[in-house]
Amino acid sequence: MEIAVIGNSEFILGFRLAGIQKTYAAEESDAIADLVTMVLDDAEVGILVMNGEDMAKLPLRMRTTLSDSVKPTVIAIGGEEGGLSIRERIKRSVGVDLWK
Template sequence: MELAVVGNGEFVTGFRLAGIRKVHEANDNELESTVRSILEDPKVGILIMHENDLKKLPEILKLKLNESVEPTVVTLGGTGESSNLRDKIKQSVGVDLWK
């Protein structure tokens, strides 16, 4: 499984420098189509997005991303709570690793 990152140029630059290969730079107009194409890629196990970009997506797509196990969607930045990552890990692994 691979990591994929979607976001604006400023957000994705660090991931490129870290060596992640599936980095998709997308502006607001391209965001929805880019996320949909990543959801269809069977090689992607984790999708990383900025929380503000997730909020820009249509409600139906946000619901699909929140319920998605593969790929697991992890949001960074914004006003997200640390429990969000905990819930995502619990959802994908099946156990609460913090206990």
């Protein structure tokens, strides 16, 4: 399982420095939507990290798909609309609340 990160160049820079190889830079919402589709089709990706503001720009249908996705688990960082907490996403994907 690999981690993929989609966002603007500033957003993905830290993830690149941390050693994550599947980082995709996109500034326009159309490009972000295309990259999300590509990552969803990649069987090796287990976690998708996105900026919450970029996620809010996606079409409603795609946001719903991302919110309901278990594989890859989608984590929105920042922005007002981050969806479920990381704890809830881990609980959904693993099936157990690891904090208890």
